[in-house]
Amino acid sequence: MGRGEDTLNEILAQPRAWDRVLKDFEEQKEDIKSLFDKGNFEKIVFTGCGSSHYLALSAAAIFQQFTDIEAIGVPASEVFLFPKALFSKQRKYLLVPISRSGETSETVKAANFFLETFKGDILPVSCYEESSLAKLSNRSLISFDGKEKSVVMTKSFTSMLLATQLCAATVSGDQDFYQQLRLLPSRGEKVVEKYKTSLEEIAQNANLNEFIYLGSGSYYGLACESMLKIKEMAYVSSEAYHFLEFRHGPISIIGEDSLVVCFLSNSGIDYQKKLLGELRSLGARTLIIAEQREEDIAKNADYLVTLDSNLSDYARLLLYMPFVHLLAYYKAIAKEVNPDSPKNLSQVVKL
Amino acid sequence: MGRGEDTLNEILAQPRAWDRVLKDFEEQKEDIKSLFDKGNFEKIVFTGCGSSHYLALSAAAIFQQFTDIEAIGVPASEVFLFPKALFSKQRKYLLVPISRSGETSETVKAANFFLETFKGDILPVSCYEESSLAKLSNRSLISFDGKEKSVVMTKSFTSMLLATQLCAATVSGDQDFYQQLRLLPSRGEKVVEKYKTSLEEIAQNANLNEFIYLGSGSYYGLACESMLKIKEMAYVSSEAYHFLEFRHGPISIIGEDSLVVCFLSNSGIDYQKKLLGELRSLGARTLIIAEQREEDIAKNADYLVTLDSNLSDYARLLLYMPFVHLLAYYKAIAKEVNPDSPKNLSQVVKL
Known part of the structure; x- marks a missing residue:
């Protein structure tokens, strides 16, 4: 029996992966700011499956707390199975689909469904730049060092969550929050x-x-x-x-x-x-x-x-x-x- | 050891309790309609603890599905502990606090917090007309036959859920849905x-x-x-x-x-x-x-x-x-x- 070396290494490598997220985000900051400035989104829907769904729950709570833009986190399957229970015709939404691989089929399906049905903007979050999910938008948040050998998500979870926190700090303009994240x-x-x-x-x-x-x-x-x-x-x-x-x-x-x-x-x-x-x-x-x-x-x-x-x-x-x-x-x-x-x-x- | 007679009786008594909910709601229908007509609510927050929190999740999904008014279900403790993650300054909310006894302290606290902080309307859902929760509003949905001897909620859950479904049918004006509920x-x-x-x-x-x-x-x-x-x-x-x-x-x-x-x-x-x-x-x-x-x-x-x-x-x-x-x-x-x-x-x- 293996001793789970990949998993242990990935758990311990988290702080270094976060460092990379911080550096990469610096370069995207203005782009993200302009997406939200132009978008005038009334609500942000974070979505994903399994770990990414749980990430969506935390990301939504933080995002709304700082930006005062309403935000929820939901499983990707709910987006295309029960859209009327999630999306009101009266609002302008941004969908943030989250998937480590960018290939989780429910998440890709949710993003495609949203694009076709509501013609709104999406901001994919993933660890793979060339994934099906990332390619659906000309803007995405990629955690390059979040990639994992292990099946179970550890550093990809925290890396992608950090990317959404940086987004909240940037959109809200809360400099103190942004500086605190840099210390992680x-x-x-x-x-x-x-x-x-x-x-x-x-x-x-x-x-x-x-x-x-x-x-x-x-x-x-x-x-x-x-x-x-x-x-x-x-x-x-x-x-x-x-x-x-x-x-x-x-x-x-x-x-x-x-x-x-x-x-x-x-x-x-x-x-x-x-x-x-x-x-x-x-x-x-x-x-x-x-x-x-x-x-x-x-x-x-x-x-x-x-x-x-x-x-x-x-x-x-x-x-x-x-x-x-x-x-x-x-x-x-x-x-x-x-x-x-x-x-x-x-x-x-x-x- | 007892054989749980109270619980069993209450499980089996559900259809009769629903019948009472339907009859009572008929009398309140116009009042509920006018609450929503006047309120122009942009979002409904259903809230409660334990079983009532889970009821809130189902009620919110149904409500938004039929009315196209955004709705969420959240635990009552989140309302007063993390209001900024739930309520945006830009929206007009209706809070629907749910509690069998109407005395669950987190739910009463959530309702009071909402009334003081956001000065919005609330629509309590309970089984007791004279409870602290029901008394917070001049309008509430009471499931009189939902009252239980047992600690564990069974018929109170389905009775109170039915009251929220009737609300959704009335606000949306969906006659077919309303007629179907009458067959329950x-x-x-x-x-x-x-x-x-x-x-x-x-x-x-x-x-x-x-x-x-x-x-x-x-x-x-x-x-x-x-x-x-x-x-x-x-x-x-x-x-x-x-x-x-x-x-x-x-x-x-x-x-x-x-x-x-x-x-x-x-x-x-x-x-x-x-x-x-x-x-x-x-x-x-x-x-x-x-x-x-x-x-x-x-x-x-x-x-x-x-x-x-x-x-x-x-x-x-x-x-x-x-x-x-x-x-x-x-x-x-x-x-x-x-x-x-x-x-x-x-x-x-x-x-």
Whole structure:
């Protein structure tokens, strides 16, 4: 059995891939600005499949937060199967189709459907410049170093998400946000090195067999993506919820084999803290990823990761991902399955 | 141990509760029409927690489909924690807060936050006329017979969903849709009686321990709600996905203990059929709920429920729910847990 070298290398290579995204975006900045200036879009629809759909959820929340242009994230299949439930005749839309390969057939189909039906603009996001998706527009956001050998998306996810964040910073003209994003590669290198070993230890706890990820606002997409990562790499039962939604039903299944991974954000922290104690009292273990150590967080954390990035909720988003990638990777290794070649999956899903 | 009599009675009482919703709505019809005529809303935000959040997802998809007014469904906590990611300054919104008790604190908080911050209109949906939520507006949609003794929502869910469907039919002026909805009580009585016993048999298959629910468009909210039902009543591992999204990752965990419950809709049926064979080839069992029997559906169904309702995708939506309720109920009974009093849960969740 392989040890998943490709996956591990790609997880660790993320900060360098982000650096490339930042450099490439500098050259496209004016072009993106003019697309939005000319477009006068009333709504942005981010779309993709699987990981790219979850990316779309986070990207939409960030985009609307900064630009005040309405934005949603939806699965690509919904675009062409249920367009009337998504697109109103009264609005002018920009579609942002996202696909690592640029060949995912539902995403390409969604883009083509949108172009034919609504005659609007699209802005493809991909890792391949020559892909079917990228070729549908004379403008696209390509994460060249996001390309992966592994089936499971890791650095492509964060690289493409960064491209959409840069877009939000540019369109909103928020210089502070833009400057914070530029710090991600250096912040990323630092935190990954610091916690690598402790994540391996958590993953080796064979008693933990149910992984639950909680995140709100733009962190909800991350929670979903984390749920998918551990499922894809290690075939572990996993779920994702908006932070406070967890108390409305799903909490019924929590037990001593549950690890609840909590993505704390400053915006929601007061409410989120209240839930932490409740989770522990029901027997669950908690892995809390937070910006900084606080006593009333630490006391309810079985495992605590602090980012100490000095970045805002919206800029430091990517920094949470290497930890959940490593957790999934080490869980796969501990279960003696190879994360480089997951069963039932392939790099590009065709309809 | 109790046998969950309250839950079972409430599941079976659904068609009668719908009848009451239809009758009550007749009296409110003109009032609702005038709310929308005067309001000129550019966007409707349906919101709630847990089951009511999933109801909001389905309601939003149906509402936009029929009225061409943009609509989204979101968890209530997101409304007050991340308003900038949901509400644009440029739009005029109607908030539709949904809560069985009308006392769920996040939902009441979301409604109050919206009223104070955006000074817009709200249209509460609840089962209690005198609740904190209903009292926030001089207009609300009350499902009087949706009231439940059980902690787990069943007839309250479908009753309140019907109220939002009637709203969509009225606002859009779609008489055909409205007339189809009026047929639900009689259609409901018929199908529930027909399949009660076979659902008990499926639930008694002790080898099925992972339940996956697939639905697209307005059926996605139903899939989520079904995922929650079996978790709440029977503590069974369960997941929900948009139909085609299942192939983008989650399929990796499918195995011989999986039951995949497929909500087929006419709009997506060609794509959905392709997935059915794939599920079987990976070892999963399938329970397919479809409008009518077709050979290429039946050949991939371990269990097949046909509604034979002659109603459209959007009108027959509610008819799918009694089956997943019964499946969850009988699974609880088979596991010797009492669905009337689930662990860790209470009727009204307070922050």
